[in-house]
Amino acid sequence: MSDFGRTGPVNTFGRTGLVSASGRTEPVDTSGRTEPVDTSGRTEPVNTTSLTGPANTTGHTEPANTTTQTSTNSPSSARSSHPAAAAPSRIGRTDRGPDAATSPSPSPAPDWAGPALDSLLARVARTRAEVGTRFPLFADPEDGRWTTTGRGSWTGGFWAGLLWLRARRSGEHGDRAAARDCAERLAPWIDADTATRGLILWYGTAFADGADRDALAPLRLRAARSCRGAFDERLGLVPWGSAFGGPRLLARVDGVPGLVPLLALVDPDAARSHLRTHVELCLGQRPFHWAWRREEGERWAPCAEPPPGWGRGPAWLLLALADARHALGESGTGDLTSAVRELTPSVLVPAADAADRPDDLSAPESPSVPGIPGDPGGPDTPRGPDRPLDTSAAAITALALLKLGEHEYGHGHGHGHERERAVAVLERLVHRHLTDDGRLLDGCYDLGSATAVRHELIWGDFFLAHALAVLTGLVGPHEA
Template sequence: MTGDRVQSILDAVGDRFPLYADESGEWRTTRRGSWAAGFWTGLLWLRADPRIARTWTQRLTPWLTADTATQGMIFWYGTRLGDDDSLARQAAAALASRFDSAAGVVPWGSAFGDSGLRARVDGVAGTVPLLAWAGYTDLAAAHLRTHLALAEHPAWDRHDGRWRQLAEPPPGWTRGDAWLLLATADACRWLDVADHAHKQAQRWLDQHGTSPPPAVTTMDGQVDTSAAAIAAVALLKLGYRSEGELILRQLTAQHTRDGRLLDGCYDLPGGVAVNHELIWGTFFLVWGLELLEHPTGRCADM
């Protein structure tokens, strides 16, 4: 993806955050960006003028006070490619302040209408490296350790000291394994989790392979290119260059049109954006291609 493609998204969305686009290229947007806001600002840091990226990044500020573990995603991927760490450090402090020592997690939170003490696998990517980078290494390790122990299912609720499985996201959720793989890969720089990370990588490769169609993660036969892009970045960070590169090449050759990564699946059970360009899929595709071209560049430092 080139800077021209990013500019075309900017032109299409105006002052709103892009979330997903259908085959025609029409974007569904939100005022605050939801949990995916950081992937848009991260993409701007990768492919846009720093002044533009800086302006959009400042718009992440309202998420500093939100009760959600996705602060990790928003601020790790949304700010760390930039030139100012202040928002990231504030977000890490906010996450640390909500850590539940009995449960061993930063709870999923209530920002998206949930209640109770929940753990979701999409609350581990970004959160673990952000906490560790900011100096909260014990909390980061505990948060990751708990999610690894709960890895057989993507979402849990804690009641009377015990975890119980939740129905949503469902078992086999396309991005579940990919998020956990990315979290362990990201954590290797600060935590002694290399063995866990490589086990997750082998688990992902054993389950999905690197040849079409398994390289593009599926659930009930539904393609999700965003999950494959996430996993490809994690594999590259862990040194699985040939496997990560093969997945990215398949994505660009088979699922990209006019610079757009298509065939992403946001929410299959809910019927939401099941065959679309997803802003996080686009971000991870660009990040992965950047890692291939510049393996010791700024993307490798995250």
């Protein structure tokens, strides 16, 4: 039981190749294994416009039909040029928000961090040209073709977040306008019945700064109040909701990150309760379970999907704890030492589903990184035809550890050790899984339905870019 609250060939960046545009239908995930795709609403007309044609602005929900956009880029097997060559202008900027000014990096960023961030943000510019007003979801690892959604689904905030990071890096008016427009298009989700509003509306607005931050403040406040209105006092949480179909009264780990700091804007007690309830459910028994359903008799029962070995389960909860430590303080979280150890994987890049070791989420301490399991120099989880990795889980974990490294979160833990581990994870992602043209591959959307199991995922790109932005000082660790 948790004690929470009680006190191509691989080169510099990986494979090569250029992106092209989307041409796939959006899948309907009925497995319950991973985060859902919005399957509600009407179909959207097929978008056959080229990049130079008008954008699709129908406003309908995600389609069940194929969308096609003609790319101006042709796939190439040749190595791309050095990432800095295609990077945003004013590449040396280190503009920071208010949080960054008070949270300097404890040591200089590794020399690979800046070029890797530039590569990711150059990819953002190309993707923006290709998808128009649609939202990228995942891309084919071979040709870079994006599957897109009309309204963003649960991942829309990550696309907006990437646009904000590019705007912060470049300082260009056009980049800032694109980010602001994308964030404003998330407004229909404010009153949607889903706990993923935290992912959508926190990460989609958090990096706005200056006048844009002020302009988006009412949207964020409306979102926070709407989520507070959905808080169930009896259950002690915001239920998973009905927006994506299935049972409404669920507690899912992917309904915690983003929602805790969003709730904390208007009701810290509700934020604390939402987090505590999920931690006690998810870490309350072995094997860990990442989704729970409310049954008759006022009891919670674990769901079979997502499975105990789900790679993103621990990562989502670790990120929520890191954000809560900042938003709620020590009194709101207590000593997190045990939880951090349980949730940090023993390998740098975890399996999408560690089906053969669901109980082995903790491991002996690494002598080089006290208190954090695993060997930073060790291999990724062994993989075969039926065992893909999930680089998005690793990127989420790295960001969470960077955040935790800023504070002492338990007896003698924090202030550096976690940063070492985070840097090791990021280095592995950059050198083994990031292509020269800025695509983080080997992400797994849904292993159970064999959907996008070795692909570029929009949230994988976002969390890698976010972590690198923190590491290089572009943004502060707790701006988002």
